[in-house]
Amino acid sequence: MAHLPNLIIDLAIILGTAAVTTLLFKWLKQPLVLGYILAGVLVGPKFSLFPTISDPETIRIWADIGVIVLLFSLGLEFNIKKLVKVGGTASMTGAFEISAMILLGYLTGMALGWSTMDSIFLGGIVSISSTTIIIRAFDELGIKTQQFAGIVFGVLVIEDIAAVLLLVLLSTLAVSNQFFSAEMLVAIMKLGFFLVIWFLGGIFLVPSLLRSGRKFITDETLLIVSLALCLLMVVFATSVGFSPALGAFIMGSILAGTIYAERIETLLTSIKDLFGAVFFVSVGMLIDPELLVQYAGPIALITVVVILGKAVNVTLGALIVGQPLKQSIQTGMSLAQIGEFSFIIAALGLNLKVTSAFLYPIAVGVSALTAFTTPYMIRASGSICTWVESKLSSRTRLFLTSYSSGAQTIGSVSDWYQLVREHLQIMIVNTAVILGIILISSRWLLPIITAEVVGKPYDGILAGFLSFFLMTPFLWALVLKRINRPVYTRLWTERKSYRGPLVTLAVTRGLLGLGLILLFLQQFFSVSLLLFVLVIAGGIWLVVGKRLPFIYDLIEKRFLVNLNARQIYQENRMxxxxxxxxxxxxxxxxxxxxxxxxxxxxxxxxxxxxxxxxxxxxxxxxxxxxxxxxxxxxxxxxxxxxxxxxxxxxxxxxxETQTKEKAQSTPTQEISLQKMAVDESFPFIGESIRNSGIREKTQGLIVGIERQGTRILNPDSTTFFLAGDVIWLAGNTKLIKEFQRENQLRAVK
Structure with a gap:
């Protein structure tokens, strides 16, 4: 009889058991993730009734691949534009909830008498909700079209990003064993720097690479190329001291901005399901049923903390940013669970040997209980809102209504704020790019030149001048690029009090550029060569200096083309x-x-x-x-x-049909809701909606008017515009924004 490798036998046991349990959980209308975990318990070493796998280490390697694939898939559902479009409401709500839950989890662990590290990891575990469970519950309840769901999906995006960052920070914390330490500060700065470099470089290079080979891209080649890019980024992230999960997530989010994102997601589905199943089965294999019984009390307590803590903190966060009471409560009760990221955080502590063995099964037990209660929490949100409103005084209800309305008023962005923001943006981006060029040249290019091209001392000279040639467009942009000339000129000529701050901005950019030049010189050249280098560098600048704006504009345009290649609204489900x-x-x-x-x-x-x-x-x-x-x-x-x-x-x-399946794709033209104030610059005060011609100018409809505290939804075309109105306009985003800019220009004149 031929010898059969243990891996094949183990996979047969794992997938066979998982097939039975997932069918059972599908019949029970419960998350399949719980079925995989149960399968892991049954085939694990702590349960002897069923066959047990013989090579746990190999299965753990497959589980690590599963984490990489899961994070890569998660990144494909996220891109930079999606983060921008999440908006302040979801961002601030998510930040408030995550911070509060980390603190609450930490305090709960300390109250249970756990170690500091166990308590910190518990805070991370209870802070992240389950995207899988929420989407399943929304689908079953048919509430994806409801207003609060848009905020829920936005908060989930913020939580996913926070979870990836937590993996990095908790790893650093486990090594340094100090939360407020120099190592943690360095880790945060290092993470921020590499994130900027990776996203800028990835968005510039990867879509261009795929575009250049589009004639040869088939489903097979696209799958291989995307997985290769994922694993290469995993290797690169690991080599600079970050987790493989972070590298996979970053490459997924870079590819999410390409026109191939949907195809990659489709092609990756089967692979994700396979390795995801192995990962969740491996989660179950680490669970000791005796520990679940032994820690039934803490599991029940933490379950209550998750349900009540998330419901209350998300609701408070949403209320603080100006959401109505009903919508805030619905959002909070939808996010009252933990899920797959909690397993990954718990596994991180176990693998680093900094947390106790009981924390992992406790996280799984709490996840199972909160997954079961989620649909009931969502259904009960309306009744709870009614009950809460009945307990509030009329004065409190009036305050909440006024606060919610006031938080949504239109704020104008001052010229100074706009100019400072654009200066900071160009300084951060170009500084990161220049530092990245210096780092890559000194760490990788210089050793290659030394070993393969020329020896010392010419290796540093050659590497230095190659680096200088690459960084000159970005150095020019950092120091000399004119930013928003009309606003700059207006502030300089009309508001003399701003001349000092404007000069300070210019000087700051110049000093930053000088500091980067000194760093560059220190990396590649000795003091004896400094004068020679400065003369040669000056000559290079004189030769190519006039072309630097043109070169930088080409680079910037290519970046923006790649960034906007995939014009979809992932949040447009709501x-x-x-x-x-x-x-x-x-x-x-x-x-x-x-x-x-x-x-x-x-x-x-x-x-x-x-x-x-x-x-x-x-x-x-x-x-x-x-x-x-x-x-x-x-x-x-x-x-x-x-x-x-x-x-x-x-x-x-x-x-739609009775199945109520929502369209996943969106219109090819970008449409949105925009609001604007009817002030002295508005040209149609006293005119009706029909006579104003706004529909023709913006390809849009006036769908709402707020007038002295009264809201008119879908106003009649004979309605007149009055000074002080706030109007809501739905239609072509580009034309609406042009219309708004025209009004702003009238106000200035």
């Missing part, structure tokens, strides 16, 4: 909120069985019957913004609709 109103954008696909298919918008009378407005219709590669009354709906059309939660729920029955 659209942007019309806050603090209940109305918001949502997207639907007209099904073949839709009762509304084949009828014109006027025949359907959507506004009269359902109270909603159709903002756009995407049909194939064509998108119609603000379609006319005679436009028909056809099967396959993807439409953007604005309305309240109740209106959209009522509207679904007309457009």
């Amino acid at each position: 659209g942007r909120n019309l806050l603090p109103w209940d109305a918001h954008l949502s997207y639907f696909e007209v099904s073949a069985e839709s009762p509304g298919a084949g009828f014109t918008l006027s025949e359907l009378a959507l506004r009269e019957k359902y109270g909603v407005n159709v903002i756009s219709i995407a049909r194939g590669s064509m998108t119609m913004l603000v379609p006319g009354r005679n436009e028909r709906l056809f099967p396959g059309d993807k439409i953007a609709v604005i309305g309240t939660d109740q209106q959209l729920e009522h509207f679904i029955s007309l457009i």
